[in-house]
Amino acid sequence: MSGENRIGDTILEVKNISLSFGGVKALTDISFDIKEGEVRAIIGPNGAGKSSMLNVINGFYHPQQGEVWFRGKKRVAMKPYQVARQGVARTFQNIALFKGMSTLDNLMTGRITHMKTNLFWQSIWAGPAAKEELEHRERVEHIIDFLGIQAIRKTPVGRLPYGMQKRVELGRALAAEPKLLLLDEPMAGMNQEEKEDMSRFILDVNDEFGTTITLIEHDIGVVMDLSDRIVVLDYGCKLADGTPDVVRNDQDVINAYLGVSHD
Amino acid sequence: MSPLFLNALEVIVNGLMAGIMYSLVALGFVLIFKASGIFNYAQGVTALFAALTLVGFQTGQVPFAHLINTIFGTKIHHWGDGFNTILAIILTMLVMILFAWLLEKIVLKHMVNQAPIILFMTTIGLAYFMEGFGDLMWGADIKTMDVGLPSGGSLWLEDFTKGWAASGTEYYGMYIDVLDVWAAGIAILLVVALTLFSQYTKTGRALRAVADDHQAALTVGISLRTIWIIVWSLSGFVALVAGIMWGSKSGVQFSLSLIALKALPVLILGGFTSIPGAIIGGLIIGVGEKLFEYSVGGLLGGATENWFAYVLALAFLMFRPQGLFGEKIIERV
Ligand SMILES: Nc1ncnc2c1ncn2[C@@H]1O[C@H](COP(=O)(O)OP(=O)(O)OP(=O)(O)O)[C@@H](O)[C@H]1O
Ligand SMILES: [Mg+2]
Numbered sequence: 001m002s003g004e005n006r007i008g009d010t011i012l013e014v015k016n017i018s019l020s021f022g023g024v025k026a027l028t029d030i031s032f033d034i035k036e037g038e039v040r041a042i043i044g045p046n047g048a049g050k051s052s053m054l055n056v057i058n059g060f061y062h063p064q065q066g067e068v069w070f071r072g073k074k075r076v077a078m079k080p081y082q083v084a085r086q087g088v089a090r091t092f093q094n095i096a097l098f099k100g101m102s103t104l105d106n107l108m109t110g111r112i113t114h115m116k117t118n119l120f121w122q123s124i125w126a127g128p129a130a131k132e133e134l135e136h137r138e139r140v141e142h143i144i145d146f147l148g149i150q151a152i153r154k155t156p157v158g159r160l161p162y163g164m165q166k167r168v169e170l171g172r173a174l175a176a177e178p179k180l181l182l183l184d185e186p187m188a189g190m191n192q193e194e195k196e197d198m199s200r201f202i203l204d205v206n207d208e209f210g211t212t213i214t215l216i217e218h219d220i221g222v223v224m225d226l227s228d229r230i231v232v233l234d235y236g237c238k239l240a241d242g243t244p245d246v247v248r249n250d251q252d253v254i255n256a257y258l259g260v261s262h263d
Numbered sequence: 264m265s266p267l268f269l270n271a272l273e274v275i276v277n278g279l280m281a282g283i284m285y286s287l288v289a290l291g292f293v294l295i296f297k298a299s300g301i302f303n304y305a306q307g308v309t310a311l312f313a314a315l316t317l318v319g320f321q322t323g324q325v326p327f328a329h330l331i332n333t334i335f336g337t338k339i340h341h342w343g344d345g346f347n348t349i350l351a352i353i354l355t356m357l358v359m360i361l362f363a364w365l366l367e368k369i370v371l372k373h374m375v376n377q378a379p380i381i382l383f384m385t386t387i388g389l390a391y392f393m394e395g396f397g398d399l400m401w402g403a404d405i406k407t408m409d410v411g412l413p414s415g416g417s418l419w420l421e422d423f424t425k426g427w428a429a430s431g432t433e434y435y436g437m438y439i440d441v442l443d444v445w446a447a448g449i450a451i452l453l454v455v456a457l458t459l460f461s462q463y464t465k466t467g468r469a470l471r472a473v474a475d476d477h478q479a480a481l482t483v484g485i486s487l488r489t490i491w492i493i494v495w496s497l498s499g500f501v502a503l504v505a506g507i508m509w510g511s512k513s514g515v516q517f518s519l520s521l522i523a524l525k526a527l528p529v530l531i532l533g534g535f536t537s538i539p540g541a542i543i544g545g546l547i548i549g550v551g552e553k554l555f556e557y558s559v560g561g562l563l564g565g566a567t568e569n570w571f572a573y574v575l576a577l578a579f580l581m582f583r584p585q586g587l588f589g590e591k592i593i594e595r596v
Pocket of ligand 1: 021024025026044045046047048049050051052053093
């Protein structure tokens with residue numbers, strides 16, 4: 001967490017978000033902000049509403065109440081693909097890759113929001129389309145090098161081991177060169193070595209490209225190491241919000257995690 | 264070589280040619296099924312509609328002439344000599360794109376997340392609508408189609424193969440319609456072009472992405488609805504090609520929409536989600552039914568081509584329900 005001037009203005013702010021499914025209250029009156037260039041973590045026990053929060057931010061869920069502000073503007077209700085086009089990329093807790101497509105093709109789909117040539121040029125694969133295709137291919141090759149996944153460039157991702165799939169999914173999100181990157185449990189189910197690799201990638205992305213990152217993670221050690229600020233959710237409510245030190249010493253957080261009130 | 268063998272060879276080659284037609288129609292089904300999970304019963308009627316529209320543009324028919332005449336008591340039928348073939352094909356394609364667009368805006372957008380059976384019923388309704396609409400727009404009479412493809416038996420091939428038979432036997436050479444050869448060539452070109460498009464362009468990749476995983480596709484910024492318009496347009500294009508070929512051969516008439524039903528056994532053989540499967544399935548059915556008719560058709564009273572494909576599909580369903588190339592369905596428990 002080098003020089004503090006890497007952190008800028010607020011890029012995204014959620015205000016008083018409430019979301020429920022039938023009788024289940026997934027989120028209750030949640031507000032917090034994410035600043036440009038920071039690594040922001042969301043933690044909390046199972047079912048706390050962490051994934052639901054990301055789904056609200058990237059448009060899969062639409063809250064009954066509350067507002068989402070992105071880059072200084074209040075956002076109208078949007079579909080996920082529209083949010084993606086605004087520069088928000090994400091990965092999923094249970095991996096959503098194109099399983100039948102190669103690693104390279106998966107990463108190329110990450111470039112879709114940046115590709116502009118029309119269908120006509122694409123159809124004859126000439127003029128601007130061919131040039132564009134090669135340009136984006138080059139960018140994707142950079143990411144492949146960065147993540148060290150050259151060996152699996154042509155492998156259909158469905159055949160890759162779990163840890164590798166997580167890495168490819170990160171690659172696809174990076175390929176979009178997002179302004180805001182949302183990672184839902186990027187290290188779930190990984191062994192120690194894979195976790196260390198993933199942590200390093202996250203830090204490098206944040207350092208080198210200045211990408212704003214919001215991540216959900218259960219491994220408290222990892223979270224404390226990586227994040228600038230942490231939001232803690234429990235039963236859909238916000239329990240605490242602050243730097244790792246503040247959160248670590250918060251009595252409510254300690255109670256929630258030590259299971260004072262529930263398991 | 265014995266004439267018997269040569270005759271069988273001729274049957275096989277003709278079967279391949281017929282099979283290509285089935286493959287093309289099946290290809291239209293697979294495109295839509297992969298992208299949206301919809302089994303489009305209207306695919307055959309779409310081919311008929313495309314062919315009708317093409318002939319209408321070519322011959323300078325006034326669309327809805329009958330309707331206009333009935334309402335206004337006029338007697339219009341043609342506005343002129345029509346467009347040349349290339350222009351007519353381009354215009355027809357534009358109509359198919361417009362049609363796909365309207366379909367998405369008016370019908371499909373209300374069908375998101377509906378059960379497959381409801382989507383299927385929708386396409387049955389669509390098939391009847393298009394059939395009636397085609398009649399209303401262009402009239403119900405049988406039309407001849409001529410896009411300038413050569414046709415008739417190949418004399419060259421007959422001469423070339425005449426000498427193959429052992430001397431002393433009666434053999435007059437192999438008969439193959441040049442039109443079929445052209446149709447095969449065009450179909451192969453179309454499949455190669457589609458494959459390249461889907462592999463190496465942004466939209467092609469987006470098509471594959473949507474076919475693979477909707478949630479992931481949305482996440483990378485793909486609008487499903489745009490893709491559906493593109494897919495329906497593409498399958499409209501495939502239908503147009505199929506309509507041109509079948510129309511050139513047998514005239515543009517309602518039976519065109521019935522051959523589309525042959526695509527069903529083709530899909531059962533090839534698998535609903537596999538493009539190579541659709542093509543190979545079509546060829547197998549084409550060759551299979553011709554060979555079957557040639558070898559045992561006489562014993563069974565002939566006309567086995569009407570049912571052979573369906574029986575073969577039934578047999579297939581019993582031992583390999585996912586088709587030759589479809590993904591194996593493993594229920595997670
Ligand atoms: N689509 C949905 N339909 C119904 N209920 C849902 C839906 N999505 C989430 N929920 C409910 O909302 C609550 C919060 O779920 P969410 O997935 O956000 O938790 P989480 O904090 O990500 O948990 P975990 O750590 O297990 O991933 C849960 O009670 C869950 O059952
Ligand atoms: Mg979750």
